Amino acid sequence: MVIKAQSPAGFAEEYIVESIWNNRFPPGSILPAERELSELIGVTRTTLREVLQRLARDGWLTIQHGKPTKVNNFWETSGLNILETVARLDHDRVPQLIDNLLAVRTNISAIFIRTAFKNNPEKSLEVLTHQLTTENSADEFSELDYNIFRGFGICQR
Template sequence: MEDPIIRDTTVDALERRLRDAIIGGRHPVGALLPPERELAASYGVNRTTLKHAFVRLMQAGLVETRHGVGTRVRDFWRLGTAELLPSLVLRDDAWLGEIFEVRRQVGTLIGAMAARRAAAPDVLALREQVAAVRAGADGDQVQLADAEFHRLLARATGNRVYLLMTNTLLGGYLPVRQALVAPFRDAGAAADRLRPVAEAVAAGDEDAARRAVETYMTDTEALMRAGARPRARRRR
């Protein structure tokens, strides 16, 4: 089955162009963006479309709007949080490499802690999720089921911060998942990569869980990089 065609809306396209202009420095940190009417006209959109794009940029932490003042570019390198990751990944593939690095490091910690702390319901949920991965009908379903496994693994640590960190990393990865679907086209193979993690957690073996997660992360990263469709590279 081929990957679905994604059709950008006008808001999507405008958000992407404004995001690139901000991160690329065309609109410097601290600068006020041009008045809405002028900015909308320069991009050939109406002000409603511009306002929708502004809402997304505010949610990403790139701008702030004050009544009577206007929309200003935030110092996102100093004040920004991991919520910016999806925007940065969509702009520059190099960010994926940095996400992969953190994914490996944090993932092994989560695996070991899950093995130490997981309760019986956690183990059951992990095993059931491996089965859900195996039952995936296509690459996208398998990929999303795999992502849910990692949320369950983080939840098994009993540390909610690990769960939020996992959500953050997935938030940077999932928007571009269609280009990284290679490890998930074979549902059985994807499930087999996760099964050792679930069983090491079930056995309470921290070292085995750490090794299993590291193997999983290394193998899937290699498959993602090998199978990734080239995208236009943009400057930071």
């Protein structure tokens, strides 16, 4: 594992995340004690605590006072903020990750578009008809896509 970090905190964060990703600390396991982990990584306990708190906020870990720090199943507990990290850690599966994200987007859009037409049918139809005139370019399509999804998001209120 080669870690390129610019600060001790950055190094510790990358070390822990890559260790979770590579199953050195698998989901459901308990991290080593703070003193042991800080010595293993080569950072102060204060720096390690700061990193652990940040990773807990991102969904990688669960920290409870008086209990050992637990590694989460990050696929279930993390938000979209880890996508960049996952893409960096596993270059080979980036196409699969993109496919999964597009599938999620499709599934979610079916729900909110249905709600938009239920709550505001006239305005929803207007969103579609207003957006039908577009050029045949990637930029135009991206703008069209954005405007349609944004419009339906507004209509569902």
